[in-house]
Every structure is written in C-alpha cells, then in structure tokens.
Amino acid sequence: MSNANIKRLTITAVFALASTSTYAADLSVPIMPQPVEVSGWYLRGDIGFSNQNVGSLFNSNYSDYTTVTSVDKGFDAAPLFGLGIGYAFNHWLRFDATGEYRGAANFHGLDVGALPGGGFADDRYTASKSEWTFLLNGYVDLGTWYNFTPFVGAGVGFSRNTISNFGDFSTCVNSLSCAGNGGSDAFGGTASTWSFAWALHAGLAYQLSQNVTLELAYRYIDLGNARSGDLVAFDGTNNIYNPMEFNHLTSNDVKLGLRFNFGGDDFDRPRPVYVPPPPLNSRG
Helix, strand or coil, rough: CCHHHHHHHHHHHHHHHHHHHHHHHHHHHCCCCCCCCCCCEEEEEEEECEEEEEEEEEHHHHHHEEEEEEEEEEEECEEEEEEEEECCCCEEEEEEEEEEEEEEEEEEEEEEEEEECEEEEEEEEEEEEEEEEEEEEEECCCCCCCCCEEEEEEEEEEEEEEEEEEEEEEEEEHHHCCCCCCCCCCEEEEEEEEEEEEEEEEEEEEECCCEEEEEEEEEEEEEEEEEEEEEEECCCCCCCCCCEEEEEEEEEEEEEEEEEEEECCCHCCCCCCCCCCHEEECCC
C-alpha cells in the first residue's frame, strides 16, 4: 500500500471517530451537579409576656351561700421564657418542641355571696400563678417577601400550673351579713397541677442572615386548670379539703424569638435539573 493510500485511510478514520464521539455526546445524559444536603434543624429561644384569664373559680364553701357572683378575677401581666428545638422540612412546613417557664402572675379576685338569711358577704382573693409548659408545635410558613415570612401554627402538650400564696380575706358588708359569717381570713398553701394544654400561633418572621431568623408572634394558649392548697383559717379551723379551684386558664401572649438554623437556609440553593438531549430529527 502506498503512502498516499495510508494517509487517506488515516484521515478517514479520524473523521469517523470524531463523528461517532459527537453523536454519542448528543445521546448522553448531561453531567449533573451533586445535590446539596439540606439541614433543617434549628434551635429557638423566646421571651415575652402573658395576659391571662380564668374562666371561673370554685370552692366547697360556696355552698354556704345562695348565689356567688365573681365581681373580679384577673391576673397581672407576667414574663415568659422558652427554649426549643425544631426541624424545617421545607419552606412551608416546620415543627418544634418547646419548654417554657411562665413567671408568677399576681392574681386579684372579689366574690360576693348572698347569705340564705339575707344580706351579703364578700371575699377578696390574692395569689400568684406560674407554669412550666411543654408543647409540640407545627407551623405553616405562608411565603417570603423581602425576607419577611408570615406564619400560622398550632400546638398541644401539658402544663404544670402552680398556685401559691393564696389568701381569702372576708369582710362583713353589714351587720346582718356578719351574723353567721365570721368574716375570718383563710390561706392556702402552694399546690401544682398537671393539665392538658393547647395553643394557636400567628406571627411574622424576618431572616437576619443565612442562619438566624427573628420572630414576632402572638399566641393564644389554653393552660387547663389549677388549684391552691386547702384553705385554712387563721385560727386553724376549716382544715378540710377545700382548695380554691381555677377553671379554664387561658392567656394571650406576645413573644419575641430567635431561630438559629444549624445548616443555614439551604432550601434556596439551586437543585440539579435534567436537560434532555435534542431529538434526533433536529440534527442537521
């Protein structure tokens, strides 16, 4: 075979190999970047204050009266402090478990009872109430605009409600009410009660950085019930089971919190996208 023929065969082989490689490249799947690992775990801390209410009061001594009217039964505002750990599944859904100490709120109450023989007697109450509350919460984030994210949520759990320093200070309204009603003062020891609790959340979050989110939230929480220790008169009488019962405790809370995401906000990073090859009939 002559040198000219060898050159022609070599050139033909090179062009055939290049054509085959180009065709194979057209049929191959594009190289895809490695997926980014998403870390949705976060820690949270909250501070705030409570605005609490009680649905009704009850004591076994109410049976001494024809009717009992609660004129006043309110709490002063009190601070709250909470910690929690959670997991964000995506930009729309997250869950966390929280533990919270709700500081002692001063209670002030006034009951007026109608005596069977006529007349009235009033009882003025003082106490303080605090709680340890544990909730499992779920939230739906409603979208993000300029780093602001509104959200709603709900939670269920338990609350350890404590009543301490309860005082019942009775005052005779008139001479008729004083007869048959000693008007003696009574006191109740500290007592704690575990109760089912549930909550509704609404708020606005602002992403300060890739890892830190500031949160301003409102919460309605139902804390269940509580009771004081047995009421004992100053002279030691009335030593029976007669705690003051606080039924249907609720609170409207305002909270300011911080969330720290362990892995940063990885949800916004680009994901691999498969680009199919062009159809065969589109090649020239």
